[in-house]
Amino acid sequence: MSRKPAPRWAVMLLTAGAVLLPIAVLVVLGTGELLGAMGDEVGGAVLRRIALAGGMLWVIDLLGLLLVLALNSLGNGESS
Numbered sequence: 001m002s003r004k005p006a007p008r009w010a011v012m013l014l015t016a017g018a019v020l021l022p023i024a025v026l027v028v029l030g031t032g033e034l035l036g037a038m039g040d041e042v043g044g045a046v047l048r049r050i051a052l053a054g055g056m057l058w059v060i061d062l063l064g065l066l067l068v069l070a071l072n073s074l075g076n077g078e079s080s
Contacts, residue, residue, distance in 0.1 A: 005075040006068045014065040021058040025051050 032047025 003075070005071045011065075011068055011072070014061055014068060017061040018058070018065055021054060021061060025054040025058060028054060 028047050029051035032044045032051060034044075035047060036044030
C-alpha cells in the first residue's frame with residue numbers, strides 16, 4: 001500500500017506556516033517596538049501580545065508538522 005496517512009496539502013500547508021509565521025511574528029514585533037519607542041505604549045503592547053500569540057502558533061505549527069511527517073514516515077514502511 002503506497003498511500004500516505006497524511007494528505008500532501010496538509011504537509012505543504014504546515015511547511016508554509018513554518019516558513020512564513022516567524023517572518024510575520026518578527027514584523028509585528030518590530031512594529032510594536034517601534035510604536036512603543038514613538039510613545040504609543042498601548043499600541044506597542046497590543047502588537048507585542050499579538051506577536052507572542054503568533055509565536056505560540058508557530059510552535060504549534062512546528063509540532064503539527066513534526067507529527068504529520070512522523071505519520072508519513074511510519075506509513076512508508078512495507079508490511080510483510
